[in-house]
Amino acid sequence: MSKRLIFILLILGVTTSAFAQEKNMWKTLSNVTVEKSFDEILSIDVEHYNFASQVKALNGKEISLEGWMIPLDELRGENYFVLSSLPFANCFFCGGAGPETVAEVFSKKEVKFTEKKVKVTGILTLNSDDPLRLMYILNDVEVQEVKD
Incomplete structure (x- = not known):
């Protein structure tokens, strides 16, 4: 196999791996154990x-x-919301999943609630001990609607 072909395969592998990681970030975040x-x-x-x-x-990296936004009536229209990896009917708060499927989101700008799927990009903070917060917190977030 030529060096050029090996190089191209390596580049494709790295690119594919990075893309796959972003697409499966919730799966990566599910690697957590819980102690009470x-x-x-x-x-x-x-x-x-x-x-x-x-x-x-x-932790501390941009992800x-x-x-989907979880509809919290008292927080609509502000820069804070909870993001669920699952649609509202299946989310953690509705009994369909665990706490690793949701994240607190603090956006850079005011965000209006939407029932459409969104993509958030921000700095991840891991919370292992504060029982009044979720385990995943995203700060300085930019929010985009996902076009299917």
């Missing part, structure tokens, strides 16, 4: 998250996720 412990202050069991190394490597 009793919180004396809150007087309830709270979850603590142990992220796999590939998830930890994304993109596609999903």
Whole structure:
């Protein structure tokens, strides 16, 4: 096999791998285990998250996720919303999935609620210990509607 062909195959492999990673980011983020412990202050069991190394490597990095806004009436029209990897009827809060399928989103600009699929790009922060926040938090987010 020629060096040029090997080089082209390597480039295609890297490009395909990077594209596949972006398309399957929710799958990557699902690599987490959950431990419960009793919180004396809150007087309830709270979850603590142990992220796999590939998830930890994304902490502080810019990532993109596609999903649906969860309709939170009191927060519509602001720069905060929750993004679900699943449509509303199947989302974590509706009983169809786990906490690894949602992320808190803080956008750069005010965002109007939409039922259409959106793509968000921002800086990922992992939350393993604050029981009042979701495990994934995206900051400085830009939001785009996904065209099917």
